[in-house]
Amino acid sequence: MTSQIGLGLHHLKTLHALRQTGSLVEAARMLHLTQSALSHQIKELESRIGMELFVRKTKPPRFTTAGLRLLTLADELLPQVRLAEQDLLRLAGGESGRLNMAIECHSCFQWLMPTIDRYREHWPEVEMDFASSFNFAPLPALSRGELDLVITSDPMNSPELEYIPLFQYEMLLAISRRHPLTEKEWIEPKDLEPEIMITYPVEHERLAVFRDFMDPANIEPEAIRTVELTLMMLQLVASQRGVCALPNWALAEYLDKSHIQTRKLGEKGIWCTLYAAIRTEHKGQPYMMDFIETAKETCFARLNGVRPV
Amino acid sequence: MTSQIGLGLHHLKTLHALRQTGSLVEAARMLHLTQSALSHQIKELESRIGMELFVRKTKPPRFTTAGLRLLTLADELLPQVRLAEQDLLRLAGGESGRLNMAIECHSCFQWLMPTIDRYREHWPEVEMDFASSFNFAPLPALSRGELDLVITSDPMNSPELEYIPLFQYEMLLAISRRHPLTEKEWIEPKDLEPEIMITYPVEHERLAVFRDFMDPANIEPEAIRTVELTLMMLQLVASQRGVCALPNWALAEYLDKSHIQTRKLGEKGIWCTLYAAIRTEHKGQPYMMDFIETAKETCFARLNGVRPV
DNA sequence: TGAAAATAATGAGTTTGATTCAAATTTATT
DNA sequence: AATAAATTTGAATCAAACTCATTATTTTCA
Known part of the structure; x- marks a missing residue:
């Protein structure tokens, strides 16, 4: 694709967890990653879209317009992904327990x-x-x-x-x-x-x-x-x-x-x-x-x- | 996450391109990847969900139920991702040309x-x-x-x-x-x-x-x-x-x-x-x-x- | 206000997963 | 049966993502 940002589901999961927990440390624990990983991940994404995603100066981070847009996307996508994965598990697992x-x-x-x-x-x-x-x-x-x-x-x-x-x-x-x-x-x-x-x-x-x-x-x-x-x-x-x-x-x-x-x-x-x-x-x-x-x-x-x- | 399939957007893009083109070779060209890459990618995904995603014996590949489920997901997600990326570009790029x-x-x-x-x-x-x-x-x-x-x-x-x-x-x-x-x-x-x-x-x-x-x-x-x-x-x-x-x-x-x-x-x-x-x-x-x-x-x-x- | 604690950022090094290349295998075509 | 096209496979490569260790920043509280 030509105008590629290279957005991935992990980015959305990170943002989602960040909003839910209010800090990178907690978000990292939720995702079973290090806080460093999330920091790098977000920084990289920000550099690719050329804007900040949230303001770090505040205690619960305040998301920028761009960040909010991605959170909206996350709220749309993640549940759909979840449903699809459940369907696949059921298809594969078969047996009803x-x-x-x-x-x-x-x-x-x-x-x-x-x-x-x-x-x-x-x-x-x-x-x-x-x-x-x-x-x-x-x-x-x-x-x-x-x-x-x-x-x-x-x-x-x-x-x-x-x-x-x-x-x-x-x-x-x-x-x-x-x-x-x-x-x-x-x-x-x-x-x-x-x-x-x-x-x-x-x-x-x-x-x-x-x-x-x-x-x-x-x-x-x-x-x-x-x-x-x-x-x-x-x-x-x-x-x-x-x-x-x-x-x-x-x-x-x-x-x-x-x-x-x-x-x-x-x-x-x-x-x-x-x-x-x-x-x-x-x-x-x-x-x-x-x-x-x-x-x-x-x-x-x-x-x-x-x-x- | 516990019951993780590890689905990624690239998987969805691959499946989508595969359906559109009817062959791995063409799909690969569309995605600017090698056909080998797609083959590995799909095989890996199949092994993770424990099922085949499509039947390879037929000329235009016939998708299995699992494959179709993922295609449905792709049809839902990819446009949304597209819109979000456009919004971000516009937010960042600013200038209207x-x-x-x-x-x-x-x-x-x-x-x-x-x-x-x-x-x-x-x-x-x-x-x-x-x-x-x-x-x-x-x-x-x-x-x-x-x-x-x-x-x-x-x-x-x-x-x-x-x-x-x-x-x-x-x-x-x-x-x-x-x-x-x-x-x-x-x-x-x-x-x-x-x-x-x-x-x-x-x-x-x-x-x-x-x-x-x-x-x-x-x-x-x-x-x-x-x-x-x-x-x-x-x-x-x-x-x-x-x-x-x-x-x-x-x-x-x-x-x-x-x-x-x-x-x-x-x-x-x-x-x-x-x-x-x-x-x-x-x-x-x-x-x-x-x-x-x-x-x-x-x-x-x-x-x-x-x-x- | 200043010291201690918590949180975030950074850089270097490592791991993992994704991709390519080359070769083998399968499938379609004549 | 022979050739061409598409796919699979394994090994090697590459790059993204992650961790670790450290530093910087922010918050808390004495």
């Missing part, structure tokens, strides 16, 4: 439902189901083949299981805005000693507040109260009946509406990784990997505060 | 009009005009700066002019279907000695039948009759008033309707290249190169029998 799921992290319903909706459109023949029981250990069930996919934040080592990281999130403490701890920038373990902790009804070790924060400091809360629903937890917190630790993205939508504030757990905060656990034999299966891919995309698109890998 | 055109090949109106229509949508500020006079030499006018673009099939050497090849076409002899020469597979120069040649009213040397076919064999036709309109030429041929030589693509649409047949000129046929002539200073100017690009695309899309470069 089974997808019995369970979640360990109860807040996950929030993004799991939209994920399933999107996924079902392209894999109509995949049989999906939920193991909704609250009181059994999903990972052993996965090993035994009763389940096919488990969303979990603490991998349990096993040769037959494979853990694919979905994203990272921060565990925050939710407190009433009238709570004395609002005075503090971040929470120390001993701050929680006089508090009533509201948690999901799962084993102690499964909860990151205990496992990664209070237990290491050898601190116990005044009391523990378990509730099954996130919304109810927040009601209790708002009405000063206790405090609770929840993922930042699960809290995000309630911060404005309710009388709740959040604080970091420890100076650096507690960061967790959410994984999709599957049996090793399923690794690489198109219908499976595509579900995970869809899940990731859904999360990054809908959840505030989550980070790649 | 002038485009005074002239054609030496009279049949060219057929594709020039659609080209201009498409082009104007994206370069509304470029001022376009035609030098429609039939009896002046366009190339000198181009040198003098009176024109900006000339469509010609015989370049005249000059340091300040640049020739960009658009496509190749075959010059065919059009004869009545009751004409005795229909007996022959292909035409020899001496076959034309007793014939009345119908031509456009331009200089003898400018006509490929004479320059490349009869002159070298030192043969003259019985008589020469000039007409300005292609359609009238064909009417005369059909009613046995003479024969004429025209580009294959100009003839294509009349072959079914009228009582006309065509024959190759010489065993191998006469192949001509059509060029866009511009002043060297304009080479690389976005608005100019993009016009030429649009012209090429229009031709390949609308004209039967033309070949890349």
